Amino acid sequence: MNQDRVDGNWKQVKGKLKEQWGxxxxxxxxxxxxxxxxLLGRIQERHGLARDEAQRQLETFSRQNPEIFFERS
Known part of the structure; x- marks a missing residue:
């Protein structure tokens, strides 16, 4: 995924992320x-989750929202 597409999509994604992880x-x-x-690190930090649980939640979120693109490190 190129960064321009991530950046353009990002404004739309913010609301969904805040709904999921308030x-x-x-x-x-x-x-x-x-x-x-x-994102994974912030979910862990703000919600007090272990890395594997935060990762599981993020994977579930990504499957449920395939239109959302994240830059992989």
Whole structure:
């Protein structure tokens, strides 16, 4: 996925991410900016989840929202 597509999609994605993980702040989402590894770390931090649980939730979210693209690290 090229970064232009991630960037263009990102504004639409923010709302869905906040619905799923309500403790994520606008500042968190600005820092994340479409990067999967950053999102995973913020989910862990804000929601007090172990890495494997945060990763499971993110995979489920990605399957349920295939129109959302993340840059893989």
């Amino acid at each position: 403790k994520l702040t606008d500042d968190d989402l600005d820092v994340i900016a479409g990067r999967r590894d950053q």
